[in-house]
Amino acid sequence: MANLKVTAAGVVFPNPVIVGSASPSMDWVGTKKGIEGGAGGVIVKSLFGDMGKLGRSFPRPRFKLYDYKDYPGYPEKLPHAFTLNSLEECSHFGYEEYMIDVNKAKEEVGDTGIVMASLSGVSIEEWVTMCNMVNETKADWVELNVSCPFAADMGVKMGAGAVDMCPEIVRTCAALLKKPFSVKISPQSQNPVDIAVACQEAGAMAVNLSARLSGFDIDIDTMRPIGPGAQGGWGGPYLIGYGLKFVAQAAQRLHIPIIAGLGVWDWKDVIKYTLVGATLVQSGVGIMLQGYGVSKKWTDNINAWLDAKGYSSLDEIRGLALPNILKTAEVERAAEGIYAEVDYSKCTKCAICVRSCFYDAIKVTKVGAVVNSSKCDGCGMCMEVCPSNAVKMASPQRRATTPSSNSCCS
Numbered sequence: 261m262a263n264l265k266v267t268a269a270g271v272v273f274p275n276p277v278i279v280g281s282a283s284p285s286m287d288w289v290g291t292k293k294g295i296e297g298g299a300g301g302v303i304v305k306s307l308f309g310d311m312g313k314l315g316r317s318f319p320r321p322r323f324k325l326y327d328y329k330d331y332p333g334y335p336e337k338l339p340h341a342f343t344l345n346s347l348e349e350c351s352h353f354g355y356e357e358y359m360i361d362v363n364k365a366k367e368e369v370g371d372t373g374i375v376m377a378s379l380s381g382v383s384i385e386e387w388v389t390m391c392n393m394v395n396e397t398k399a400d401w402v403e404l405n406v407s408c409p410f411a412a413d414m415g416v417k418m419g420a421g422a423v424d425m426c427p428e429i430v431r432t433c434a435a436l437l438k439k440p441f442s443v444k445i446s447p448q449s450q451n452p453v454d455i456a457v458a459c460q461e462a463g464a465m466a467v468n469l470s471a472r473l474s475g476f477d478i479d480i481d482t483m484r485p486i487g488p489g490a491q492g493g494w495g496g497p498y499l500i501g502y503g504l505k506f507v508a509q510a511a512q513r514l515h516i517p518i519i520a521g522l523g524v525w526d527w528k529d530v531i532k533y534t535l536v537g538a539t540l541v542q543s544g545v546g547i548m549l550q551g552y553g554v555s556k557k558w559t560d561n562i563n564a565w566l567d568a569k570g571y572s573s574l575d576e577i578r579g580l581a582l583p584n585i586l587k588t589a590e591v592e593r594a595a596e597g598i599y600a601e602v603d604y605s606k607c608t609k610c611a612i613c614v615r616s617c618f619y620d621a622i623k624v625t626k627v628g629a630v631v632n633s634s635k636c637d638g639c640g641m642c643m644e645v646c647p648s649n650a651v652k653m654a655s656p657q658r659r660a661t662t663p664s665s666n667s668c669c670s
């Protein structure tokens with residue numbers, strides 16, 4: 261059985277799965293449930309400074325899921341790409357209540373997991389106040405949240421709207437904090453990796469990459485945004501590609517640990533983030549929609565995967581995918597002769613491939629979809645859209661050895 265313990269900034273986490281700062285960690289009860297559900301740590305829902313205290317009360321309702329429960333087979337089967345739009349900024353608590361709650365969480369959790377407080381100030385004075393207060397708590401870790409996707413829309417300089425202040429915030433807090441800390445960075449800046457590097461240079465002990473994007477949808481009848489009416493967080497598992505790229509780039513420029521987390525939906529996502537350099541992996545929406553207990557399922561699966569591959573710890577796989585990630589200029593481009601090949605025993609003649617072939621290379625005949633290989637570019641779109649999985653790409657080698665393929669050679 262592999263050892264799932266990971267160490268970040270000197271803190272030993274029982275496993276890499278972290279309940280992200282969100283509704284599931286709104287108080288000590290949720291934090292305790294997060295650890296009991298199998299997570300190695302919980303980032304408590306953020307405390308906003310008093311200048312952002314409007315965010316301590318929320319609109320109701322405040323969650324809108326797109327492409328979720330209309331998925332075929334729901335709720336037994338869950339989609340792997342959907343969107344959650346929500347407007348829920350921070351903890352209900354004021355300063356004192358927050359610190360009391362964090363203490364209670366740590367008392368309840370004890371040594372079974374890591375309790376991570378999360379702070380988000382509007383001014384440097386607020387950051388100072390909150391750092392001094394959190395120092396006196398039992399929290400194992402502190403996160404500086406400079407990432408809320410929409411808090412700045414309240415008219416204050418915070419979250420994604422305070423990206424330019426990251427180095428100053430980190431320097432100020434690093435000088436005050438007596439605990440290990442991470443800085444949570446917004447993906448909503450021109451180059452979030454540069455921000456992560458600036459945070460490291462300013463003294464960050466770890467970075468959390470990252471929060472969600474912000475956005476809204478429009479109801480075309482009422483002509484108003486759907487939901488509470490303002491922009492909210494806009495995210496979901498569809499964002500994992502963005503997160504993986506972001507973490508991979510950061511891992512090559514940082515020497516401090518990375519808490520990764522954008523679009524984590526299952527155990528494989530935890531492994532993927534580890535392979536591109538993450539030490540810890542947080543989940544927000546994954547826990548919200550699959551429940552606290554999903555962490556245990558994920559760690560069981562990660563353990564089984566490591567065992568099957570012959571690894572004894574996550575340290576052994578961290579960053580292993582990085583050398584395989586090519587620069588755009590390094591990608592092989594001119595593999596001429598690759599073309600689409602149709603398996604007529606599967607083809608239903610639906611013609612879906614025809615409408616997505618921009619090389620006019622497919623015609624549906626009485627035998628099925630026929631590919632004109634002299635027109636076919638080998639782009640692969642027909643293979644992606646075919647509902648019957650009737651299309652494969654044939655390689656030039658295969659073409660040379662199988663002259664009587666079922667594509668049309670005219």
Ligand SMILES: Cc1cc2nc3c(=O)[nH]c(=O)nc-3n(C[C@H](O)[C@H](O)[C@H](O)COP(=O)(O)O)c2cc1C
Pocket residue numbers: 280281282283305306344346348349350351378405407444470471472493495496497521522523524542543544545546
């Ligand atoms: C409803 C909701 C509330 C959130 N509240 C906070 C918060 O208080 N502090 C914070 O740092 N991040 C907050 N987040 C962001 C999550 O911690 C996480 O960074 C984000 O959801 C991306 O991860 P995911 O793709 O796993 O959801 C919230 C997210 C959601 C969905």
Ligand code: SF4
Pocket residue numbers: 602606607608609610611612613614624628629645646647648649650651
């Ligand atoms: S999409 Fe697939 S099944 Fe439909 S015509 Fe094309 S190859 Fe045949």
Ligand code: SF4
Pocket residue numbers: 599600616617618619620621622631635636637638639640641642643
């Ligand atoms: S691989 Fe591309 S060009 Fe060739 S038939 Fe399919 S869609 Fe058309």
